[in-house]
Amino acid sequence: MTLQFDDGGEHMCNLYNVTTNQEAIRANARTMSDLMGNMEPSLNVHPDYPAPIVRNNDDVRELAAVRWGLPCSQFALMQAAKKRAAKREEKGKAGRVCRAAED
Template sequence: MCNLYSMTSNSQAIREIAKVLEDRTGNLQPLPEIYPNTMAPIVRNGTNGRELVMARWGMLTPPGYLKGHCGVTNIRNPGSAWWKRWEGVAHRCLVPLTAFSELERLPDGKSRPAWFVRSDGEQLAFFAGI
């Protein structure tokens, strides 16, 4: 998952596309900038079927990476024993989004967000998450 994305569509659209049975988000407001460790909507398997809920996104960072590092937001080594506890279906979700951003390196060495959106005109897309 990227370090910055947006979700500016509405809960009705998410419910229809993801076949959500229960919406627990309340009055879902547009979220133009969603960063790690912030609340955002996800679709997960609940006891009565798919549910739309707000959750804090990101992964627990292995302790060795916390010193002098901002933390881990992407699993780059799925073979690591650290991630095994979250591999099961119970920890999977869909993350609805309308755009995501990756840093673009500029000629002067600085960087800025480069935003990516669907080219087919559709508003919603999903990341698979754990």
């Protein structure tokens, strides 16, 4: 989603809300096919999470849940993995308890 601002620039939005129901989306977009199942309301739709979209597929407009967002660079993916690993390691250290073996 691209937003136009007063400064004339365009900025990408990386978070949005689904504030309507599935039937309203189908009616507004005139979809012919619904692959969503039961759509849950969502106040925080983040990149890399499933979100409703309307797409053209074989000349049929369909409502589907897809993972969305801008692709991350390999560097960003590696940094995120290292950060998660460090958190898990710290959590593991905090949870360890040393006990003397009983004779």
